[in-house]
Amino acid sequence: MDDGQVAALNQLLRTFIERHEAQVPAGAAVSMHARRIAEFAQQTPTPWRSARVPSEPHRAPHIAGHITASAWVLNAARTHAALVHHRKLERWLQPGGHVEESDSSWLAASRREVMEETGLTALTLSPQYGAELFDVDVHDIPERVATPTRHAEPAHTHFDLRFLWIAGSAQSLALNCDESLGVQWFELSALAADDALEESVRRMARYRV
Incomplete structure (x- = not known):
């Protein structure tokens, strides 16, 4: 990951906004998220790293946040999406997380x-979206208290970039116990109608691909 990826991100976001801003209501919401991400990237050197906020009196140490990379993964028939049960947040979410220095791009x-x-x-990009953004979201991550196995982390914001991947057939899901409590395929129609899920997961399940 290098500074050149910030320019690439700006182009990705411009294309995304052009495609979504005419859509109401979901398109308006995600366009707003895209603009927030663009603003954060312009104001923050190396925005994939944790951007720390200067200490202030009577305020706990915290970080502004960072850009993260996620994925909406569909099976070959495009009827189911793969979700992971996030260990920290204890929710079913799309796969994704922090960008690493060794990553050559957001994709x-x-x-x-x-x-x-x-x-x-075995993952391929969809003909419809290719290497363009599928969805974006800005959301707050709660503070994490230190445990014997994990360090403390202040509350912060994730500026999340999401790409669409199609999984090849004849593959089995494998749980990463360090990251998640579960991994599973879910039918898209069920996800779209499940009010217990995070709103952006339901939103992505409603997209036609």
Whole structure:
């Protein structure tokens, strides 16, 4: 990952906004998220790293956040999506996480996260979206208290980039116990109608691909 990826991100976001801003209501919401991500990237050197906020009186140490890379993974028939049961947040979410210095691009970070969290390796881009963004989201991550196995982490914001991947057939999901409590295929129609799920997961399940 290098500074050149910030320019690439700006182009990805411009294309994304052009495609979504005419859509109401979901398109308006995700366009707003895209603009927030663009603003954060412009104001923050190396925005994939944790951007720390200067200490202030009477305020706990915290970080502004960082850009993350996620994936919406569909089976070959495009009827089911692969979700992981996030260990920290205790929710079913799309695979994704922090961008690493070794990632050559935002897309590469997304693919790596899928492989690490689901065990799926035969992955292709969809003809409809290709290497363009499928979805974006901005959301707050709660503070994490230190435990014997994990360090403390202040509350912060994830500026999440999401790409669409199609998994090849004849592959089995594999749980990464360090990252998740579960990994499973879910029918898209069930995800779209499940009010217990995070809103952006339901949103992605409603997209036609």
